[in-house]
Amino acid sequence: MTRTDSRGTSGARAAVVPVSDLLAAGFLFCRTRWGYRFRNRAALLRWQQRRLDKMLQGRGLHWRELPVIDKSIVLADFERYNSQGVSLAEALELAKASERSRDFRAELDGLTVGLSSGTSGRHGVFLLSSTERLLWAGTILARVLDSAALRQILSPWKPALRIAFLLRADSNLYNTVRSSRVAFDFYDLLEPLESHFEKLNSRQAELLIGPASVLRALAEAQLSGRLSLRPRKILSVAEELDESDAEFLERSFGVRPGQVYQATEGLLGFSCRLGTLHLNEQHVHFEQEWLDAERSRFVPIITDFTRSTQLMLRYRLDDVLRVAEHPCRCGNPALALAGVDGRADAVLVFDGVNIFPDVLRRAMALASTEFQDWSVAQSGKRLLIGLRAPSQEAEERVRDELTALFARYRLSVPKLEFGSWQAPAPGAKLRRIQLLAADARREGSTA
Ligand SMILES: [Zn+2]
Numbered sequence: 356m357t358r359t360d361s362r363g364t365s366g367a368r369a370a371v372v373p374v375s376d377l378l379a380a381g382f383l384f385c386r387t388r389w390g391y392r393f394r395n396r397a398a399l400l401r402w403q404q405r406r407l408d409k410m411l412q413g414r415g416l417h418w419r420e421l422p423v424i425d426k427s428i429v430l431a432d433f434e435r436y437n438s439q440g441v442s443l444a445e446a447l448e449l450a451k452a453s454e455r456s457r458d459f460r461a462e463l464d465g466l467t468v469g470l471s472s473g474t475s476g477r478h479g480v481f482l483l484s485s486t487e488r489l490l491w492a493g494t495i496l497a498r499v500l501d502s503a504a505l506r507q508i509l510s511p512w513k514p515a516l517r518i519a520f521l522l523r524a525d526s527n528l529y530n531t532v533r534s535s536r537v538a539f540d541f542y543d544l545l546e547p548l549e550s551h552f553e554k555l556n557s558r559q560a561e562l563l564i565g566p567a568s569v570l571r572a573l574a575e576a577q578l579s580g581r582l583s584l585r586p587r588k589i590l591s592v593a594e595e596l597d598e599s600d601a602e603f604l605e606r607s608f609g610v611r612p613g614q615v616y617q618a619t620e621g622l623l624g625f626s627c628r629l630g631t632l633h634l635n636e637q638h639v640h641f642e643q644e645w646l647d648a649e650r651s652r653f654v655p656i657i658t659d660f661t662r663s664t665q666l667m668l669r670y671r672l673d674d675v676l677r678v679a680e681h682p683c684r685c686g687n688p689a690l691a692l693a694g695v696d697g698r699a700d701a702v703l704v705f706d707g708v709n710i711f712p713d714v715l716r717r718a719m720a721l722a723s724t725e726f727q728d729w730s731v732a733q734s735g736k737r738l739l740i741g742l743r744a745p746s747q748e749a750e751e752r753v754r755d756e757l758t759a760l761f762a763r764y765r766l767s768v769p770k771l772e773f774g775s776w777q778a779p780a781p782g783a784k785l786r787r788i789q790l791l792a793a794d795a796r797r798e799g800s801t802a
Pocket of ligand 1: 686
């Protein structure tokens with residue numbers, strides 16, 4: 356499928372953003388970048404509490420009395436959880452029509468509608484007003500642009516800043532960033548990645564944005580000489596960025612990738628200049644449902660006090676967040692994370708003991724000189740392992756590492772079954788670790 360725009364280039368669509376919108380985005384940008392200054396974490400949390408109270412008072416609600424909700428509850432009662440009375444059927448119809456036509460500009464009464472890739476079964480749907488879109492754009496630009504990129508945008512005599520966005524779906528969200536100073540190319544992941552190489556090479560984007568698995572594929576192409584990109588900044592979105600992937604990207608492009616932690620539920624975090632992932636606590640309040648006594652991991656329950664179209668009030672996410680051992684030295688008092696462990700069902704359970712994704716990832720990384728990629732799935736008491744470019748030695752090394760891992764947890768080693776690795780479907784999220792059996796449940800302690 357090819358698509359053409361007014362300039363006749365596939366994928367890159369021109370969109371004119373009104374000056375007023377640009378000014379608004381600029382204002383939000385400045386406020387995000389320079390506006391909020393908190394002396395310490397306590398000051399940030401006090402400010403958050405005031406924002407929460409203010410938002411809820413207007414609705415006659417008390418935060419602690421609100422029930423905790425999740426995706427299935429919101430989808431079952433969609434109209435109640437958005438202020439515009441949009442039904443799930445309406446939202447889904449528009450979002451799916453956009454997905455089919457690959458034209459993502461349609462709106463529903465001025466609202467942007469988007470669909471999240473539903474790897475865990477059901478699609479997530481999001482609704483954003485134009486103001487919320489601007490907030491998103493301003494925030495993301497403020498967080499990801501370095502001062503050189505900023506200078507380039509603000510200097511009319513310099514070429515526009517080029518951003519390459521490799522995603523499954525384009526969105527009005529991204530059009531918001533597009534202007535005469537920001538050239539924004541959307542590369543559709545439902546087309547073969549190789550089909551974009553020529554354009555990627557000729558456009559030479561300064562900012563490369565895509566899911567970790569896609570960036571990894573680009574890095575492989577770069578190393579093999581099929582791509583020759585010189586991005587100044589790389590951003591991983593929509594998937595957790597593995598430490599091994601981050602290192603690989605840095606080796607290939609010479610730039611340390613940053614990451615944005617974003618979901619249908621909102622803009623939840625971004626990495627700072629030191630590479631630490633911080634929660635977006637200037638917009639979202641995070642309650643912690645702790646999973647261990649050491650309080651190193653939690654499932655977040657979020658309340659977004661900047662969004663009013665779709666209400667995110669005490670909304671429980673599927674993710675497991677790992678807290679960084681030390682506060683970040685960058686000065687941002689927002690909570691620093693060691694990582695996001697993707698969907699919670701990627702926590703494997705053997706005899707009631709949780710095996711967290713980062714533990715499993717480390718074991719696989721230790722064994723991984725022999726193979727290029729891997730996947731692990733638990734099915735009851737069996738562990739199904741897929742290795743990309745498998746070999747006898749690779750299987751032996753994986754067997755050794757996993758045996759050591761289970762020994763550390765004083766667990767008997769499950770039955771290890773090796774098979775071949777399967778690349779994720781185009782546009783699908785990469786999930787290396789999956790829990791297939793419905794009978795095994797994560798056993799978390801709630802503090
Ligand atoms: Zn930091």
